[in-house]
Amino acid sequence: MAQMYRVLMLSLALAAPAAAAQEEGAVAQADAASIVAAQADAAPIAAAPVDPVADLVIQPAGDHLIEEYLWVKRPVVVFADSPDDPRFKQQMDLLEDRIEDLAVRDVVVLTDTDPSVLSPLREKLRPRGFMLVMMGKDGNVYLRKPFPWSVREITRSIDKMPLRQQEIRDRR
Numbered sequence: 001m002a003q004m005y006r007v008l009m010l011s012l013a014l015a016a017p018a019a020a021a022q023e024e025g026a027v028a029q030a031d032a033a034s035i036v037a038a039q040a041d042a043a044p045i046a047a048a049p050v051d052p053v054a055d056l057v058i059q060p061a062g063d064h065l066i067e068e069y070l071w072v073k074r075p076v077v078v079f080a081d082s083p084d085d086p087r088f089k090q091q092m093d094l095l096e097d098r099i100e101d102l103a104v105r106d107v108v109v110l111t112d113t114d115p116s117v118l119s120p121l122r123e124k125l126r127p128r129g130f131m132l133v134m135m136g137k138d139g140n141v142y143l144r145k146p147f148p149w150s151v152r153e154i155t156r157s158i159d160k161m162p163l164r165q166q167e168i169r170d171r172r
Contacts, residue, residue, distance in 0.1 A: 077135070
């Protein structure tokens with residue numbers, strides 16, 4: 001996720017000078033050479049497709065409060081002590097593989113990989129190392145897991161929640 005964020009920021013930084021140069025009509029050769037060199041360096045990383053659904057569903061926790069999602073989304077919070085934690089990487093891969101299933105169930109995945117910053121979510125949920133927390137739209141914690149869970153397991157647990165069952169009945 002952090003790598004996707006860096007790629008996005010790099011592509012935006014590269015696109016802004018190129019767009020400004022097109023409006024002015026000419027680009028200095030030195031600037032063009034540096035942009036081409038930067039794009040060549042970024043090409044292997046930027047080759048990965050960017051999924052707009054994943055960007056909406058998976059977000060860094062930052063200063064988000066659970067109250068922001070009350071009755072609107074089902075937060076699934078993934079905590080780790082580092083973005084390089086193998087369990088964190090595995091969990092994010094599992095989530096990104098079936099992101100559409102989470103979007104259908106109004107899930108927002110919040111990630112927090114910096115234990116040195118005491119975010120509102122860390123204060124409330126008190127994780128130790130890696131932890132997956134599944135919450136309902138009512139703000140209650142329904143599940144805490146110290147290991148990665150597949151989207152299939154997560155969606156089955158969500159589908160058993162009373163509010164989700166009511167949503168399914170209402171959509172029929």
